[in-house]
Amino acid sequence: MSERKKLILVVIDGLTPDVFEDAVSSGSAPALAFLAEHGAYGRAVSAFPSLTPVCLTTIATGAQPDVHRIPHLVWYHRGERRLVEYGSSFAAVRAAGARRSLVDAIFNMNEQHLSREAVTVYESLEDARLTTAAVNITCYRGRTPHLALLPGLTRPAYGPKEFFFYSLFESQPTGAPVAVFGRSTGSIDAYAGFVGRWLVTRDGFDLLVYYLPDYDFASHALGPGASHEALARSDAAVAALIEAAGGPDEFLERYAVIVCSDHGQTRVERQVSLEASFGGVDDVVVTASNRAGQVYRLPGCAEDLSALARRLDGADAAEVVLYREGGEAVARRAGEELRFAPADGAWRTSGDLAILDQPDALERAWCALANPNAGDVIVSPPVGVEFLDLAGRGHLGGGSHGSLEAPDSEVPMLTIGLDGRLPARIADIAPLALTHFGVEPPAYARRLADAA
Numbered sequence: 001m002s003e004r005k006k007l008i009l010v011v012i013d014g015l016t017p018d019v020f021e022d023a024v025s026s027g028s029a030p031a032l033a034f035l036a037e038h039g040a041y042g043r044a045v046s047a048f049p050s051l052t053p054v055c056l057t058t059i060a061t062g063a064q065p066d067v068h069r070i071p072h073l074v075w076y077h078r079g080e081r082r083l084v085e086y087g088s089s090f091a092a093v094r095a096a097g098a099r100r101s102l103v104d105a106i107f108n109m110n111e112q113h114l115s116r117e118a119v120t121v122y123e124s125l126e127d128a129r130l131t132t133a134a135v136n137i138t139c140y141r142g143r144t145p146h147l148a149l150l151p152g153l154t155r156p157a158y159g160p161k162e163f164f165f166y167s168l169f170e171s172q173p174t175g176a177p178v179a180v181f182g183r184s185t186g187s188i189d190a191y192a193g194f195v196g197r198w199l200v201t202r203d204g205f206d207l208l209v210y211y212l213p214d215y216d217f218a219s220h221a222l223g224p225g226a227s228h229e230a231l232a233r234s235d236a237a238v239a240a241l242i243e244a245a246g247g248p249d250e251f252l253e254r255y256a257v258i259v260c261s262d263h264g265q266t267r268v269e270r271q272v273s274l275e276a277s278f279g280g281v282d283d284v285v286v287t288a289s290n291r292a293g294q295v296y297r298l299p300g301c302a303e304d305l306s307a308l309a310r311r312l313d314g315a316d317a318a319e320v321v322l323y324r325e326g327g328e329a330v331a332r333r334a335g336e337e338l339r340f341a342p343a344d345g346a347w348r349t350s351g352d353l354a355i356l357d358q359p360d361a362l363e364r365a366w367c368a369l370a371n372p373n374a375g376d377v378i379v380s381p382p383v384g385v386e387f388l389d390l391a392g393r394g395h396l397g398g399g400s401h402g403s404l405e406a407p408d409s410e411v412p413m414l415t416i417g418l419d420g421r422l423p424a425r426i427a428d429i430a431p432l433a434l435t436h437f438g439v440e441p442p443a444y445a446r447r448l449a450d451a452a
Contacts, residue, residue, distance in 0.1 A: 005256040005417055007436055008208045008241065009429065011059060011137065012234050013052060014216030014401065015261040016224050017043045019231065020412035029231055031239035032414075034248055035257060039416035045425045046263045048364035049292035049378070050401050050408045052216070053086050053109065053138060055262035055426060060139040060209070061118040062430030062445030064363075066370035068118040070109065070139075073402075074390060075373055076285045076296045083390070084113070086138075088289035091391030106168070107155060110141040113373070119442045121430050122160035125207055128439045133162035133205035135192045136179070136213065146171055162205055164195045174198040189214040193237035200244035203254070207433060212237050216265070219399040224265040224407075256417030256436065258429060265399040266291070266407040269384035272317045273392075284308065287375065289389035292402030293317070294375025306330075308377050319382040320355065320404055324369050331355050331365060342366065358404040360425065365404065380404040 023029035024036045047058040047065060049072055057063070057070045065071060074085045074092065085096035086105045093101040104113075122132040122142035134140050145156035146169045157163070163171045166188065167179040176198070179191035189212045196210055218230035238259075245251035274293040275286040283300035286293065295308055305323040312318035313335045321332040331338045338351035340362055347362050356362055368378055380403040381387065386394045394400070401408040415422055418436060423429050431441035 004437060006203075006206050006208075006254060007256045007258070007433055008210060009059075009433065010238055010257065010259045011056070011209070011211045012215050012231075012259070012261050013211070013213040014219045014224075014263065014265050014399070015231070015234075015412060016264045016407070017410055017412045019225055019227075020261075023228075023231055023235075028228065029235040031235045031242060032259065034242070035238070035259060035416055036414055038252060039257070039259075039414050040418075040420045040422045041412070041414045042422050042424075043410050044260065044413035044423055044428075045359045045364070046409045046411055047426060048361075048368045048380075048404055048409070050263040050403065051290060051292060052213075052262055056137055056211070057114060057118070057139040059260075059262060059426050059429050060120045060122075060137065060141075061114075062121075062427055062434075062441060063115075063118040064367035064427055064444075065374065066367040067115060067444050069115040069371055069373050070113060071368070071371045071374040072287060072292060072294060073289050074287045075294060076287055076375070077373070078296070083285075083287065084108075085390060088389040089391060089393040091393045092289065092389040095391040105138070107157060110139065111158070114139065114141055117444075121207060121209070121433050124434055124439055124442075125437060126161060128437065130206040130437060130439075131162065131204070132160035132207045132209070133164075133199055134160050134209045135164045135195050135199075135211060136166055136188065137209050137211035140165065144171070160209075162199065162208075164192075167191065170195075187214075188212075188217075189233050189237045193240035196237065197240045197244040200241050206437065210237075210241070219265050220395045221398050223267045223397065224399045252417065257415070258418070258423075258432070259412070259414040259416075260423075260426065260429065261411040262426065263401045264406075264408045264410050265401045266383055266403075266405070268386040268395045268398055268400045270316065271386050271388055271394045271396050272381070274317050274379060274387045277311055277315055277317055278308070281308070281311075287390075288379070288387035290395075290400045290402040291381055291386055291405075291408060293379040293381070293387050295377035295379070297376045305376055312379060316385060317381055317387065318379050319385075320358075320365075320380040322365050322369055322378045322380070323376060329366050329369050340366070356404075359406055359409050361404050364409075383407060 142160040176194040218227040274288040283298040
């Protein structure tokens with residue numbers, strides 16, 4: 001294998017293309033502006049539902065939800081007959097059972113819910129005898145066991161060799177401050193900056209996945225475009241890496257870089273209960289939060305999927321309603337219907353294609369429905385509408401995401417030192433990283449590799 005630059009993947013949660021482009025052009029995010037000056041930039045498409053667990057898993061594996069099987073922030077586990085709640089809100093975590101929710105989010109998502117058919121970049125690269133590192137990203141499955149720093153917690157997490165996770169797991173002592181105190185003032189990104197500086201100073205990785213979640217937290221509270229201070233703190237965390245390398249020239253000499261977000265975000269103007277649309281229907285489970293919802297039809301339900309979907313015709317809760325019927329997917333919008341299925345590398349369709357005019361909507365909708373952990377009916381609401389979560393909480397007046405719509409689904413994508421190769425989807429990041437190191441991507445993730 002020829003000598004290649006080491007690679008840093010920076011994921012700024014919830015950062016929209018408009019905000020990124022404005023920050024770069026205005027110079028209000030100097031570290032990002034410096035990187036943009038030296039790289040290739042475009043807009044890319046997220047996964048669906050465009051929610052953090054789904055999207056970060058797609059980034060880490062190069063798989064869509066039909067392969068990796070993470071369906072939402074909250075979902076119904078058919079095998080265990082229970083809700084899985086990864087963290088729609090603190091109140092939703094309490095409503096679902098705090099202990100169970102924390103175990104699901106920290107351990108089970110990676111160990112049990114993430115399909116073995118999907119392969120993370122950490123697994124692929126470390127099998128090739130390279131060293132990977134991850135800071136705070138929730139999809140972390142790797143080969144190395146790590147014990148928690150919290151006394152009494154004896155269950156190991158299997159992650160990359162260098163693993164730093166919200167002060168709960170640290171593969172090496174860095175002296176970093178506790179991550180989770182002062183979240184509203186950027187404590188988690190500050191923790192990432194400290195750890196990232198430590199790793200770069202020691203040149204301690206081949207791949208670093210560097211996840212900065214505080215912008216999304218602020219944007220949920222204030223709305224997209226109103227979180228300039230939070231973006232400045234994320235930019236400072238990126239600047240910490242550049243400074244640790246000895247400055248801008250030294251940084252670019254050592255590292256190739258990808259900067260992206262996992263999803264977009266839109267302002268919340270109205271909140272609705274998706275569950276209310278199914279009042280009086282027995283043997284259904286509705287799971288919803290942010291801007292995506294699912295309906296699970298249990299064996300005793302008297303209504304078929306078509307009837308359940310038609311309940312949302314004309315409802316404030318639904319822009320697009322999706323379900324499977326036979327070998328086809330069905331999309332309903334304003335009482336009209338589109339049927340579609342993959343055929344010979346393209347799509348066979350019947351009906352009005354304008355029903356799914358969102359970015360990459362046919363593929364993303366199909367993959368969401370083909371996830372065996374997803375609901376039988378998946379609901380994408382109109383722009384401005386958010387679903388109340390299990391505890392009746394939401395982000396009214398702030399921002400939210402999860403739908404098929406473009407503002408939720410488009411992300412900024414910047415690459416530096418990768419010969420101008422630019423992922424068109426977040427699913428293309430992992431195969432690009434693997435091919436950069438001369439490692440063959442999994443069969444499901446070879447689209448970008450084949451095009452390069």
